Amino acid sequence: MSLSETDFDYVRTLVKERSAIVLEPSKTYLVDSRLTPIVRKLNLGSISDLVARMRSERFGEVHRTVIEAMTTNETSFFRDVHPFEAFRTKIVPELMAARASERALTIWCGACSSGQEPYTIAMLLRDSFPELGNWRVQILATDLSTEILDRAKRGVFSQLEVNRGLPAAMLVRHFTRQGLEWQVSEALRNMITFRELNLIEAWPGMPRVDVVFMRNVLIYFDIPTKKDILAKVRQLMRPDGYLFLGGAETTMNLDDAFERVQLDKTGCYRLREAAERRPGYATA
Amino acid sequence: MVRALVIDDSRALRSLMGRMLRDLGFEVVEACHGKDALERIREGAPPTIALVDWNMPEMNGLEFVRSLRQDDTFKDVLVMMVTTETEATQMVSALDAGANEYLMKPFTREALVEKLDLLSIEHA
Numbered sequence: 456m457s458l459s460e461t462d463f464d465y466v467r468t469l470v471k472e473r474s475a476i477v478l479e480p481s482k483t484y485l486v487d488s489r490l491t492p493i494v495r496k497l498n499l500g501s502i503s504d505l506v507a508r509m510r511s512e513r514f515g516e517v518h519r520t521v522i523e524a525m526t527t528n529e530t531s532f533f534r535d536v537h538p539f540e541a542f543r544t545k546i547v548p549e550l551m552a553a554r555a556s557e558r559a560l561t562i563w564c565g566a567c568s569s570g571q572e573p574y575t576i577a578m579l580l581r582d583s584f585p586e587l588g589n590w591r592v593q594i595l596a597t598d599l600s601t602e603i604l605d606r607a608k609r610g611v612f613s614q615l616e617v618n619r620g621l622p623a624a625m626l627v628r629h630f631t632r633q634g635l636e637w638q639v640s641e642a643l644r645n646m647i648t649f650r651e652l653n654l655i656e657a658w659p660g661m662p663r664v665d666v667v668f669m670r671n672v673l674i675y676f677d678i679p680t681k682k683d684i685l686a687k688v689r690q691l692m693r694p695d696g697y698l699f700l701g702g703a704e705t706t707m708n709l710d711d712a713f714e715r716v717q718l719d720k721t722g723c724y725r726l727r728e729a730a731e732r733r734p735g736y737a738t739a
Numbered sequence: 740m741v742r743a744l745v746i747d748d749s750r751a752l753r754s755l756m757g758r759m760l761r762d763l764g765f766e767v768v769e770a771c772h773g774k775d776a777l778e779r780i781r782e783g784a785p786p787t788i789a790l791v792d793w794n795m796p797e798m799n800g801l802e803f804v805r806s807l808r809q810d811d812t813f814k815d816v817l818v819m820m821v822t823t824e825t826e827a828t829q830m831v832s833a834l835d836a837g838a839n840e841y842l843m844k845p846f847t848r849e850a851l852v853e854k855l856d857l858l859s860i861e862h863a
Contacts, residue, residue, distance in 0.1 A: 531849075536856050614825060614843055620853040622861070623841035624834060627827045 458487050462506040466490070469509070469518060470525045474599060474655065476675040478525065489524040493517075523600040526675075530568045531619035532575050534670070538699050541718035542666065543579050546697050550665050551584070553695060559591040561662050563691070565654065565669035567596035570607030570647075571616070572668055574639055577646040578625050593662065597652035608649045610639030654684050664691050671701035678709070685710040689726065698724040740766040742784065746776040746803065747792040747821070752844075756790060756821070759848055763855070773798025777806060785816055788858065791838070793822035793829070801836055808837035817858050821846070 466486050467478045478486065487502065494505050497517070509518055533539050550560060564573045573596035580587055580594075598604050617626055617637045630637040652658060654672065667688055673681045688698060689712050698713065699721075700706070706713035706724055713724040743765040747753045750771075757767045768786065770776035772795040780786065789807070793800040800820060807813050819840040820833045830841050839862065842854050 531853065533853070533857065536853075536860055540860060615845075615847070615850070618843050618846050618850040620850075620857065622857055623830050623838075626841075627830050627834070630827075632825070632827050 458483050458502055462503055465506050465510065466521065466525065470522055473518075473522050474526050474653065476526055477677050486525065490521060493520055493524060520602075523602050526599050530571045532571045532617070532621035534572065534575075534620060535702060535721075536620070537719065537721035538668075538670070538723065539575060539579060541721045541723065542576070542699075543583050545718050546666060546723075547580070547584060550695075551587070554590075554665070558589070559593075560587070560666075561593045561595065561664045562666045563661075563664040563668065564594070564596045565652075565667060565688075566672040567598050567607055567649070568600075568603055569612075569616075570596065570610060570639075570649075571612075571619075572596070572670070573607070573647045573649075574610065574629075574643060575621075576668070577643045578629055581643065581646070582625070582628070592646065594647045595650065595662070595664070596647050597650045599651070599653050601651050604649050604651060608644070610644050611636050612639075613637075655680055658687055658691070661691055663693055665693050665696045667692060667696065667698045670699055671704070673704045674701060682709050685713065689713070692726060694726055694728065696725070700724065740764065741788075742766045742768060742786040744768045744770060744776060744780060744786040744789040746770045746773065746789060746795070746800065748772055748795040749792070752792070756851075759851055760790075763852065772796050773800060773803030773806070776803055780807070780813065780816075785813055788817040788819065788855075790819050790821045790842075793820060793824045793833075801833060804833065804836045804838050817862055819854060819858065 463483050463486055470476050470478055490502050490505060494502055497505065499505050499508065505521070509521065554560060562576055564576070567573050573594050576594055580592060596607065598607070611633070613636055617630065626637065629640050629643055631640065669688065673684065676684065685706055689710065692698065705715070712727055714727045715722050716725055741764065743760045745753050745756045745760070745767060747756070748771050753769045753771070757769060760767050768779055770779050774797040776789070791800040791803055800822065804818055807816065807818065818838045819842055820838045821842045821844060823844045825843050833841055840854050840858055842850060
Protein backbone atom coordinates (compact mmCIF):
# COMPACT_ATOMS: atom_id res chain seq x y z
CA MET A 456 0.00 0.00 0.00
CA SER A 457 1.28 3.47 -0.78
CA LEU A 458 1.62 6.07 1.93
CA SER A 459 1.18 9.82 1.48
CA GLU A 460 3.46 12.29 3.21
CA THR A 461 0.62 13.72 5.31
CA ASP A 462 -0.49 10.24 6.45
CA PHE A 463 3.09 9.36 7.38
CA ASP A 464 3.35 12.63 9.34
CA TYR A 465 0.15 11.83 11.22
CA VAL A 466 1.41 8.35 12.19
CA ARG A 467 4.84 9.72 13.08
CA THR A 468 3.33 12.39 15.35
CA LEU A 469 0.96 9.91 16.99
CA VAL A 470 3.77 7.43 17.70
CA LYS A 471 6.12 10.18 18.91
CA GLU A 472 3.55 11.68 21.28
CA ARG A 473 2.41 8.42 22.78
CA SER A 474 5.60 6.39 22.85
CA ALA A 475 8.35 8.97 22.16
CA ILE A 476 9.65 6.72 19.43
CA VAL A 477 10.89 8.76 16.49
CA LEU A 478 10.15 7.40 13.03
CA GLU A 479 12.60 8.76 10.48
CA PRO A 480 11.24 9.60 6.99
CA SER A 481 13.23 6.60 5.71
CA LYS A 482 10.90 4.36 7.75
CA THR A 483 7.83 4.80 5.53
CA TYR A 484 8.21 1.16 4.46
CA LEU A 485 7.90 0.15 8.11
CA VAL A 486 4.66 2.11 8.53
CA ASP A 487 3.38 0.50 5.36
CA SER A 488 4.26 -3.07 6.34
CA ARG A 489 3.10 -2.78 9.96
CA LEU A 490 -0.19 -0.98 9.26
CA THR A 491 -1.38 -2.94 6.25
CA PRO A 492 -2.51 -5.92 8.42
CA ILE A 493 -4.54 -3.50 10.58
CA VAL A 494 -6.15 -1.97 7.48
CA ARG A 495 -7.20 -5.46 6.40
CA LYS A 496 -8.39 -6.46 9.87
CA LEU A 497 -10.64 -3.40 10.05
CA ASN A 498 -11.92 -3.96 6.49
CA LEU A 499 -10.64 -0.60 5.35
CA GLY A 500 -9.38 0.14 1.84
CA SER A 501 -6.04 1.80 2.54
CA ILE A 502 -3.69 3.26 5.14
CA SER A 503 -5.16 6.60 4.17
CA ASP A 504 -8.59 5.33 5.29
CA LEU A 505 -7.04 4.15 8.57
CA VAL A 506 -5.48 7.56 9.18
CA ALA A 507 -8.77 9.30 8.29
CA ARG A 508 -10.56 7.13 10.84
CA MET A 509 -8.01 7.91 13.55
CA ARG A 510 -8.30 11.63 12.78
CA SER A 511 -12.08 11.50 13.11
CA GLU A 512 -12.16 9.56 16.39
CA ARG A 513 -11.04 10.35 19.91
CA PHE A 514 -7.91 8.48 21.02
CA GLY A 515 -8.92 4.87 21.53
CA GLU A 516 -8.46 1.24 20.54
CA VAL A 517 -7.48 1.87 16.91
CA HIS A 518 -4.84 4.40 17.87
CA ARG A 519 -3.43 2.02 20.49
CA THR A 520 -3.29 -0.82 17.97
CA VAL A 521 -1.38 1.37 15.53
CA ILE A 522 1.12 2.48 18.18
CA GLU A 523 1.68 -1.10 19.27
CA ALA A 524 2.21 -2.23 15.68
CA MET A 525 4.80 0.50 15.15
CA THR A 526 6.76 -0.23 18.33
CA THR A 527 7.22 -3.99 18.12
CA ASN A 528 10.78 -5.03 17.42
CA GLU A 529 12.51 -8.00 15.90
CA THR A 530 14.11 -10.30 18.43
CA SER A 531 15.65 -13.76 18.77
CA PHE A 532 16.82 -16.14 21.47
CA PHE A 533 20.40 -15.41 22.65
CA ARG A 534 20.38 -12.32 20.45
CA ASP A 535 24.03 -11.27 19.86
CA VAL A 536 25.16 -14.17 22.11
CA HIS A 537 28.02 -12.37 23.90
CA PRO A 538 25.95 -10.37 26.43
CA PHE A 539 24.44 -13.65 27.64
CA GLU A 540 27.88 -15.26 27.87
CA ALA A 541 29.07 -12.37 30.04
CA PHE A 542 25.89 -12.63 32.11
CA ARG A 543 26.44 -16.37 32.67
CA THR A 544 30.18 -16.48 33.18
CA LYS A 545 30.85 -13.20 35.02
CA ILE A 546 27.82 -11.29 36.21
CA VAL A 547 25.66 -13.96 37.82
CA PRO A 548 28.56 -15.59 39.73
CA GLU A 549 29.65 -12.16 40.97
CA LEU A 550 26.15 -11.13 42.03
CA MET A 551 25.55 -14.50 43.70
CA ALA A 552 28.63 -13.91 45.83
CA ALA A 553 27.52 -10.35 46.62
CA ARG A 554 23.93 -11.39 47.46
CA ALA A 555 24.79 -14.59 49.34
CA SER A 556 23.14 -13.37 52.55
CA GLU A 557 19.90 -12.01 51.05
CA ARG A 558 19.64 -14.77 48.42
CA ALA A 559 17.69 -12.62 45.99
CA LEU A 560 18.28 -11.50 42.41
CA THR A 561 16.14 -9.26 40.21
CA ILE A 562 16.64 -9.02 36.48
CA TRP A 563 14.65 -6.66 34.29
CA CYS A 564 14.08 -6.86 30.55
CA GLY A 565 12.90 -3.37 29.67
CA ALA A 566 11.47 -4.09 26.21
CA CYS A 567 10.85 -7.80 26.18
CA SER A 568 8.80 -7.92 22.97
CA SER A 569 7.62 -11.50 22.31
CA GLY A 570 9.67 -12.86 25.21
CA GLN A 571 12.81 -14.39 23.70
CA GLU A 572 15.11 -12.33 25.94
CA PRO A 573 13.51 -13.14 29.33
CA TYR A 574 13.12 -16.81 28.35
CA THR A 575 16.80 -16.89 27.35
CA ILE A 576 17.70 -15.54 30.80
CA ALA A 577 15.38 -18.03 32.52
CA MET A 578 16.95 -20.96 30.62
CA LEU A 579 20.48 -19.80 31.44
CA LEU A 580 19.71 -19.43 35.14
CA ARG A 581 17.97 -22.78 35.35
CA ASP A 582 20.60 -24.74 33.42
CA SER A 583 23.77 -23.10 34.72
CA PHE A 584 22.82 -22.16 38.28
CA PRO A 585 20.63 -24.87 39.83
CA GLU A 586 21.65 -23.55 43.27
CA LEU A 587 19.45 -20.51 42.56
CA GLY A 588 16.49 -22.85 42.98
CA ASN A 589 16.13 -21.77 46.61
CA TRP A 590 16.79 -18.08 45.97
CA ARG A 591 14.17 -15.43 45.27
CA VAL A 592 14.88 -14.85 41.60
CA GLN A 593 12.64 -12.41 39.81
CA ILE A 594 12.77 -11.92 36.07
CA LEU A 595 10.62 -8.92 35.27
CA ALA A 596 9.74 -8.52 31.59
CA THR A 597 8.02 -5.34 30.48
CA ASP A 598 6.87 -3.91 27.18
CA LEU A 599 4.72 -1.10 25.87
CA SER A 600 2.54 -3.41 23.82
CA THR A 601 -0.14 -5.42 25.63
CA GLU A 602 -0.67 -7.54 22.52
CA ILE A 603 2.98 -8.61 22.40
CA LEU A 604 2.97 -9.21 26.18
CA ASP A 605 0.04 -11.61 25.82
CA ARG A 606 2.04 -13.48 23.21
CA ALA A 607 5.13 -13.51 25.41
CA LYS A 608 3.17 -14.87 28.38
CA ARG A 609 1.87 -17.80 26.33
CA GLY A 610 5.45 -18.64 25.36
CA VAL A 611 4.46 -20.14 22.03
CA PHE A 612 6.95 -19.72 19.21
CA SER A 613 6.98 -20.70 15.55
CA GLN A 614 9.55 -23.08 14.12
CA LEU A 615 11.28 -20.14 12.43
CA GLU A 616 11.54 -18.39 15.81
CA VAL A 617 12.99 -21.34 17.72
CA ASN A 618 15.46 -21.80 14.87
CA ARG A 619 16.87 -18.37 15.70
CA GLY A 620 19.78 -18.62 18.14
CA LEU A 621 18.34 -21.24 20.47
CA PRO A 622 20.67 -24.20 21.15
CA ALA A 623 18.97 -27.47 20.17
CA ALA A 624 19.71 -28.98 23.58
CA MET A 625 17.78 -26.13 25.25
CA LEU A 626 14.93 -26.45 22.78
CA VAL A 627 14.35 -30.11 23.63
CA ARG A 628 14.88 -29.52 27.35
CA HIS A 629 12.57 -26.53 27.80
CA PHE A 630 9.99 -26.64 25.00
CA THR A 631 7.18 -28.93 23.91
CA ARG A 632 6.28 -29.25 20.27
CA GLN A 633 2.65 -28.45 19.44
CA GLY A 634 2.11 -29.04 15.73
CA LEU A 635 4.18 -26.44 13.93
CA GLU A 636 4.81 -24.45 17.08
CA TRP A 637 6.79 -24.89 20.28
CA GLN A 638 5.73 -23.87 23.78
CA VAL A 639 8.07 -22.96 26.63
CA SER A 640 7.68 -25.18 29.70
CA GLU A 641 5.42 -24.04 32.50
CA ALA A 642 8.39 -24.03 34.88
CA LEU A 643 10.13 -21.37 32.78
CA ARG A 644 6.97 -19.36 32.24
CA ASN A 645 6.48 -19.26 36.01
CA MET A 646 9.93 -17.73 36.46
CA ILE A 647 8.92 -14.56 34.62
CA THR A 648 6.57 -11.71 35.56
CA PHE A 649 5.26 -9.95 32.47
CA ARG A 650 4.01 -6.39 32.90
CA GLU A 651 2.97 -3.47 30.72
CA LEU A 652 5.30 -0.50 31.08
CA ASN A 653 5.76 2.56 28.90
CA LEU A 654 9.37 3.69 29.28
CA ILE A 655 8.52 7.36 28.70
CA GLU A 656 5.94 7.51 31.48
CA ALA A 657 6.31 7.02 35.25
CA TRP A 658 7.46 3.56 36.39
CA PRO A 659 5.27 2.86 39.41
CA GLY A 660 5.89 -0.22 41.52
CA MET A 661 9.20 -1.14 39.93
CA PRO A 662 11.61 -3.01 42.24
CA ARG A 663 15.33 -2.30 42.67
CA VAL A 664 17.12 -4.35 40.02
CA ASP A 665 20.47 -6.10 39.80
CA VAL A 666 20.71 -6.43 36.02
CA VAL A 667 18.88 -4.41 33.36
CA PHE A 668 18.59 -5.58 29.78
CA MET A 669 17.46 -2.61 27.69
CA ARG A 670 18.89 -3.53 24.34
CA ASN A 671 17.94 -1.89 21.05
CA VAL A 672 15.36 0.34 22.71
CA LEU A 673 17.04 3.73 23.24
CA ILE A 674 17.87 3.83 19.56
CA TYR A 675 14.22 4.68 18.84
CA PHE A 676 14.05 7.70 21.16
CA ASP A 677 15.22 11.29 20.84
CA ILE A 678 18.04 12.57 23.07
CA PRO A 679 15.98 14.18 25.89
CA THR A 680 13.93 10.97 26.18
CA LYS A 681 17.07 8.79 26.24
CA LYS A 682 18.44 10.94 29.07
CA ASP A 683 15.20 10.70 30.99
CA ILE A 684 15.05 6.90 30.65
CA LEU A 685 18.69 6.45 31.69
CA ALA A 686 18.12 8.66 34.74
CA LYS A 687 15.22 6.44 35.77
CA VAL A 688 17.26 3.27 35.13
CA ARG A 689 20.01 4.70 37.35
CA GLN A 690 17.54 5.14 40.21
CA LEU A 691 16.34 1.55 39.96
CA MET A 692 19.74 -0.11 39.59
CA ARG A 693 21.49 -1.44 42.66
CA PRO A 694 24.90 0.33 43.03
CA ASP A 695 26.78 -2.78 41.88
CA GLY A 696 24.27 -3.67 39.16
CA TYR A 697 24.75 -3.97 35.44
CA LEU A 698 23.03 -2.44 32.42
CA PHE A 699 23.08 -3.95 28.95
CA LEU A 700 22.30 -1.75 25.95
CA GLY A 701 22.21 -2.71 22.27
CA GLY A 702 25.40 -2.85 20.23
CA ALA A 703 24.69 0.52 18.59
CA GLU A 704 23.69 2.27 21.81
CA THR A 705 25.67 4.06 24.49
CA THR A 706 25.26 6.17 27.62
CA MET A 707 28.09 8.43 26.42
CA ASN A 708 27.04 12.11 26.25
CA LEU A 709 23.71 11.12 27.75
CA ASP A 710 24.42 10.18 31.36
CA ASP A 711 27.84 10.54 33.00
CA ALA A 712 26.86 8.39 35.97
CA PHE A 713 27.31 5.29 33.81
CA GLU A 714 30.63 3.86 32.79
CA ARG A 715 31.20 1.27 30.10
CA VAL A 716 33.00 -1.90 31.19
CA GLN A 717 34.27 -4.57 28.83
CA LEU A 718 33.40 -8.16 29.75
CA ASP A 719 35.14 -10.42 27.24
CA LYS A 720 33.50 -9.74 23.89
CA THR A 721 30.71 -7.50 25.08
CA GLY A 722 30.38 -4.10 26.67
CA CYS A 723 27.93 -3.20 29.40
CA TYR A 724 27.43 -0.36 31.86
CA ARG A 725 27.85 0.08 35.57
CA LEU A 726 27.34 3.04 37.82
CA ARG A 727 30.63 4.90 37.78
CA GLU A 728 31.39 4.67 41.50
CA ALA A 729 30.85 0.92 41.50
CA ALA A 730 33.09 0.42 38.45
CA GLU A 731 35.87 2.48 40.02
CA ARG A 732 35.79 0.31 43.13
CA ARG A 733 36.51 -2.73 40.97
CA PRO A 734 39.91 -2.32 39.34
CA GLY A 735 39.74 -5.86 37.92
CA TYR A 736 37.47 -4.61 35.15
CA ALA A 737 38.97 -2.95 32.12
CA THR A 738 37.07 0.16 31.11
CA ALA A 739 36.54 1.03 27.49
CA MET B 740 40.47 -20.92 5.84
CA VAL B 741 37.87 -22.82 7.86
CA ARG B 742 36.52 -25.83 5.99
CA ALA B 743 32.84 -26.80 6.00
CA LEU B 744 31.42 -30.05 4.66
CA VAL B 745 27.86 -29.78 3.35
CA ILE B 746 26.09 -33.14 3.11
CA ASP B 747 22.70 -33.08 1.39
CA ASP B 748 21.17 -35.10 -1.43
CA SER B 749 19.54 -31.98 -2.87
CA ARG B 750 21.90 -30.22 -5.24
CA ALA B 751 19.89 -27.00 -4.88
CA LEU B 752 20.24 -27.02 -1.09
CA ARG B 753 23.95 -27.88 -1.25
CA SER B 754 24.41 -24.97 -3.57
CA LEU B 755 22.38 -22.60 -1.37
CA MET B 756 24.20 -23.58 1.83
CA GLY B 757 27.52 -23.54 0.00
CA ARG B 758 26.90 -19.98 -1.13
CA MET B 759 25.91 -18.83 2.38
CA LEU B 760 29.00 -20.45 3.90
CA ARG B 761 31.40 -19.11 1.26
CA ASP B 762 29.99 -15.62 1.92
CA LEU B 763 30.92 -16.18 5.57
CA GLY B 764 34.49 -17.09 4.61
CA PHE B 765 34.30 -20.89 4.69
CA GLU B 766 35.96 -23.20 2.21
CA VAL B 767 33.13 -25.55 1.23
CA VAL B 768 33.25 -29.23 0.31
CA GLU B 769 30.02 -30.92 -0.80
CA ALA B 770 28.83 -34.51 -0.47
CA CYS B 771 25.50 -35.99 -1.64
CA HIS B 772 25.02 -38.62 1.11
CA GLY B 773 26.67 -40.03 4.23
CA LYS B 774 28.87 -42.57 2.45
CA ASP B 775 30.09 -39.96 -0.03
CA ALA B 776 30.84 -37.67 2.94
CA LEU B 777 32.88 -40.34 4.79
CA GLU B 778 34.97 -40.89 1.65
CA ARG B 779 35.59 -37.17 1.13
CA ILE B 780 36.36 -36.56 4.79
CA ARG B 781 39.10 -39.23 4.71
CA GLU B 782 40.65 -37.79 1.53
CA GLY B 783 41.79 -34.39 2.83
CA ALA B 784 42.10 -32.38 6.00
CA PRO B 785 39.09 -32.89 8.29
CA PRO B 786 36.50 -30.12 8.12
CA THR B 787 35.89 -27.85 11.09
CA ILE B 788 32.18 -28.31 10.69
CA ALA B 789 29.82 -30.68 8.90
CA LEU B 790 26.27 -29.61 8.02
CA VAL B 791 24.29 -32.80 7.69
CA ASP B 792 20.87 -33.52 6.15
CA TRP B 793 18.93 -36.41 7.72
CA ASN B 794 17.13 -38.21 4.89
CA MET B 795 19.58 -39.25 2.19
CA PRO B 796 20.14 -42.37 0.07
CA GLU B 797 23.02 -44.84 0.76
CA MET B 798 23.68 -43.57 4.27
CA ASN B 799 21.41 -41.16 6.15
CA GLY B 800 22.56 -38.30 8.32
CA LEU B 801 22.12 -40.06 11.64
CA GLU B 802 24.15 -43.07 10.46
CA PHE B 803 26.82 -40.69 9.18
CA VAL B 804 27.08 -38.97 12.57
CA ARG B 805 27.36 -42.33 14.37
CA SER B 806 30.10 -43.50 11.97
CA LEU B 807 31.97 -40.22 12.30
CA ARG B 808 31.90 -40.30 16.08
CA GLN B 809 33.28 -43.88 16.14
CA ASP B 810 36.50 -42.61 14.57
CA ASP B 811 38.63 -40.68 17.05
CA THR B 812 40.33 -38.81 14.20
CA PHE B 813 37.14 -36.81 13.72
CA LYS B 814 36.19 -36.20 17.34
CA ASP B 815 36.74 -32.44 16.97
CA VAL B 816 34.58 -32.06 13.86
CA LEU B 817 31.52 -30.00 14.79
CA VAL B 818 28.29 -31.47 13.45
CA MET B 819 25.10 -29.56 12.79
CA MET B 820 22.08 -31.45 11.52
CA VAL B 821 20.21 -29.38 8.91
CA THR B 822 16.95 -31.15 8.24
CA THR B 823 13.19 -31.08 7.74
CA GLU B 824 12.87 -33.60 10.62
CA THR B 825 11.47 -31.52 13.47
CA GLU B 826 10.31 -33.96 16.16
CA ALA B 827 11.91 -33.40 19.56
CA THR B 828 12.67 -37.14 19.78
CA GLN B 829 14.66 -36.93 16.55
CA MET B 830 16.64 -33.98 17.88
CA VAL B 831 17.45 -35.95 21.02
CA SER B 832 18.56 -38.94 18.88
CA ALA B 833 20.84 -36.71 16.82
CA LEU B 834 22.34 -35.01 19.87
CA ASP B 835 22.83 -38.39 21.59
CA ALA B 836 24.56 -39.71 18.46
CA GLY B 837 27.06 -36.88 18.67
CA ALA B 838 25.59 -33.95 16.75
CA ASN B 839 26.45 -30.60 18.34
CA GLU B 840 23.60 -28.53 16.92
CA TYR B 841 20.38 -28.84 14.99
CA LEU B 842 18.88 -26.44 12.44
CA MET B 843 15.41 -27.05 11.08
CA LYS B 844 14.58 -26.49 7.43
CA PRO B 845 13.46 -24.06 6.17
CA PHE B 846 15.89 -21.63 7.74
CA THR B 847 17.06 -18.09 7.11
CA ARG B 848 20.61 -16.92 6.63
CA GLU B 849 20.36 -15.20 10.05
CA ALA B 850 19.38 -18.50 11.68
CA LEU B 851 22.41 -20.24 10.14
CA VAL B 852 24.77 -17.48 11.28
CA GLU B 853 23.34 -17.52 14.82
CA LYS B 854 23.78 -21.30 15.09
CA LEU B 855 27.38 -21.02 13.83
CA ASP B 856 27.99 -18.30 16.44
CA LEU B 857 26.63 -20.58 19.16
CA LEU B 858 28.92 -23.40 18.06
CA SER B 859 31.95 -21.14 17.95
CA ILE B 860 31.32 -20.04 21.54
CA GLU B 861 30.40 -23.43 22.96
CA HIS B 862 33.40 -25.12 21.34
CA ALA B 863 35.98 -22.30 21.41
